[in-house]
Amino acid sequence: MKELSKINNPYSEGKVIDACSIFGAMDTSGKRFAGDGVIKAIANMHFRGNGLGGGFAIYGLYPEYREHYAFHIMYLSKEAKLEVESFLEQRFRVEVSEEVPTRHTPAIVNPPLVWRYFINVDAQKYDFKSDDDYVVDRVMEINTGIKDSFVFSSGKNMGVFKGVGYPEELAEYFCIEQYEGYLWTAHGRFPTNTPGWWGGAHPFNILDWTVIHNGEISSYGTNRRYLEGFGYHCTMQTDTEVVAYAIDLLIRRHNLPIEIAARILAPPFWDDIERRPVREQKLLRALRQVYGSLLLNGPFTVVIAHQGEMIGLTDRIRLRPLTVGTKGSMLYLSSEESAIRLVCPDLERAWIPMGGEPIVGSLERPLVPREVAIAGEPHPDVN
Amino acid sequence: MKTYLPPKFIVERDPERCIECEVCINQCTFDTHYYDAEDDEVRSREGTCVGCHRCVLFCPTHALNVRTIPLDYRDNYNWRPEFIEDIIKQAETGGVLLTGMGNDKGYRIYWDHLVLNASQVTNPSIDPLREPMELTTYIGRKPDKIEVDADSSNLKTDFAPQVRIEVPVMFTAMSYGAVSLNVHESLARAATEAGTLWNTGEGGLHPKLYQYGKNTIVQVASGRFGVHPEYLDAASIVEIKIGQGAKPGIGGHLPGEKVSADVSKTRMIPQGTDALSPAPQHDIYSIEDLAQLVHALKEATNYTKPIAVKIAAVHNSAAIASGMVRAGADMIVLDGLRGSTGAAPKIIRDNVGIPIEMALASVDTRLRQEGIRNQASVVIAGGIRNSGDVAKAIALGADAVYIGTAALVALGCCLCQQCHTGKCAWGICTTDLSLTKRINPDIGARRLANLLRGWSLELKEILGGMGINALESLRGNRLHLRGIGLTDTELEILGVQMAGS
Secondary structure (H helix, E strand, O other): OOOOOHOOOOOOOOOOOEEEEEEEEEOOOOEEEOOHHHHHHHOOOOHHOOOOOOEEEEOOHHHOOOOEEEEEEEEEEEEEEEEEHHHHHOEEEEEEEEEEEOOOOOOOOOOEEEEEEEEEOOOHHHOOHHHHHHHHHHHHHHHOOOOOEEEEEEEEEEEEEEEEOOOHHHHHOHHHHHHEOOOOOOOEEEEEOOOHHHHHHHHOOEEEEEEEEEEEOOOOHHHHHHHHOOOOOOOOOEEHHHHHHHHHHHHOOOOOOOOHHHHHOOOOHHHHHHOOOOOHHHHHHHHHHHHHHEEEEEEEOEEEEEOOEEEEEEEEOOOOEEEEEEEEEEEEEEEEEEHHHOOOOOOEEEEEEOOOOOEEEEOOOOOOOOOOOOOOOOOOOOO | OOOOOOOOEEEEEEEOOOOOHHHHHHHHHOOEEEOOOOOOOOEEEOOOOOOOOHHHHOOOOEEEEEEEOOOOOOOOOOOOHHHHOOOHHHHHOOOOOEEEEOOOOOOOHHHEEEEOOOOOOOOOOOOOOOOOOEEOEOOOOOOOOOOOOOOOOEEOOOOOOOOOOOOOEEEEEOOOOOHHHHHHHHHHHHHHHHHEEEEEEEHHHHHHHHHHHEEOOOOOEOOOOOHHHHHHHHEEEEEEEEOOOOOOOOOOEEEEEEEEEHHHHHHHHOOOOOOOOOOOOOOOOOHHHHHHHHEEHHHOOOOOOOEEEEEEEEOOHHHHHHHHOOOOOOOEEEEEEOOOOOEEHHHHHOOEEEEHHHHHHHHHHHHHHHHOOOOOOEEEEEEOOHHHHHHHHHHHHOOEEEEEEHHHHHHOOOOOOOHHHHHOOOOOOOOOHHHHOOOOOHHHHHHHHHHHHHEEEEEHHHHHOOOOOEHHHHHHHHHHEEEEEOOOOHHHOOEEEEEOO
């Protein structure tokens, strides 16, 4: 059993502390686009990171393999690759196995090997509830059991590219310019108590969920102990991991819609709840009573994405920045408005959402172009 | 029989200041001060003074001071003065030594070995003077998860009754009889003002106080004193008392001297009779019996109130607590080694039970391991002294704390440990009508509400410093605690890391 926490958190701090730049772009009409704008935007926020982590998540990445789980796996040794591949062969049907294309760049030193696999699951054979549950367990097994290996991503029709370096350097290294997707998230990291480790960079992924995160969650101890009660083990000791597991619990296991999940992670104040209509009061009160331990307290901005949806959320008193921009069917989320304006100078709308107010972009509800932009007024089609 | 017991305190009277007004004589309930008619002088005698400071604080000319008598024994670490004097008392009385208040021995106080965290640089602290800061807590059983109607977004999950408190500090069980009606009224009114709860203890609820029912926890103990349908209906929470931190395994003892006419009516027992609660509840000899009483009370109150179960913190608290939750308790109360009493055998008070910090840590951990922590609120009692202790208790995993001694100190108590005598000079732990009027409920309620307000403000400062703006984010957040001067085993049980790590 390898100890991920020792790798990701070598000084055994209570948890890993970091801060960051985040950027997300989604074409809510589902049209795929190249990542040059995203790379330019995240590079514009260079100073929000310190070169110890960067990465990209792309959705709609592998339309030709849309029914396969796409595994991006990092290896630090040849032995690890052999071991993981034999593990995969035993437990899955591996359709395609190939190296993720990279190019040599001066900025990226000692990169690990990164391979991708398109995989099918025959879950009945393993007597599991669902393919997803089966995949989650196998990913955990690789991440915690097989030395020198780490699964970057494991969702369908999506993939994560990340590592140690500035995000624009990693984009160059991973030849990101060749990919297209309808939803991109990007992250530049500023860890303060961990040396760079490729697995520790964002986006953080499980299945097709990714989280990029800026902030330090002061309620981490409470959140983590609550999630442990549901069998989640926070091996990475990062806030991001807590966010990802909380989302997985609320949405996948407790079947709550994303808007309700956002109300749990960043709930209204008790006083505000008392001022709502009775029906809403009842719901909001119940959410805090039952899920109080999942309130993410302290400064954070997260951009959470999964197939067909991108959600931006800040803590309820907005201690970390988030700016929203829209143009046509495009939705942008960013730490800084300048990064959005750089790649889309003629935004129809740009605004800063209220603390705790989720911004959801969804393929099911594509944005409709608007003519007039009034500063500070939220777009009526984005909630 | 001549007593061999040396006096404990010496009263110093400054003759320059004393105006012989005899206030000290009137205030002292232990006959320490007297008027010597022959010499026309007010004097004090050693031997009866209990160190309650009543005379010192009420002397209009500040002529009095009380000091420990500097009578030294030959040094002997084993035969310390307390043990010698206890033997003398028993040799002269042949009885069980009674005492009041909580364990005063030097067992490690873990609160003093735990320190709290604060935000610096990587996350901002929050200023409670400028930002909202939430202490609101709901007591009661919570469901495992919530179901929402997909179309209407309406809540589909049914909830067990919840009781809202605005500060996670409640007044613990102190029975009418042990304390006076004026004390009860002070507690009830302060709890109402502060938006928290007070607890009747096992002696029933005086009719005058039914109006504060919304902020009242009523107790059902082994003696069943004062328990009837209206009593249960009046309250917000019903608490079954199994045990008490000051005397685990022993029932409540109210000497007949304290059973006045009013106490007798409220308790539904004859005036002047000793009210001795049986050590166990005689309908609870095992955990399934507890489940029956819990559900009987739920039936009796039509499932409208949380049912609490209170135990003394003992060696296997974690397993017992788990059983209590599974038996249907909506709130469990742990009363620790330093929990107080109006009367208990001294040998029990000083030697039985475990520190509340350890009990809390292990119970919270166990309930989480078993996935049932959400099914009951955890409340602790026993020696909470200030808001720092409260914050540490919440971080270890408590939903709220009970205070008893701290509340009585706010009313004037100086911990002289004479509660069992019924002669409390502060008028707190007595039913003597000439003494109980020393507590004015207007002033008492004000002092108690002030205390809660002060602690609330301090808790908000502590939370804000940590960068947290809701109490639930501190609950069970042991990463915000660090230990100092503790062994590895102690740290492991507390689930806390050493300071610096």
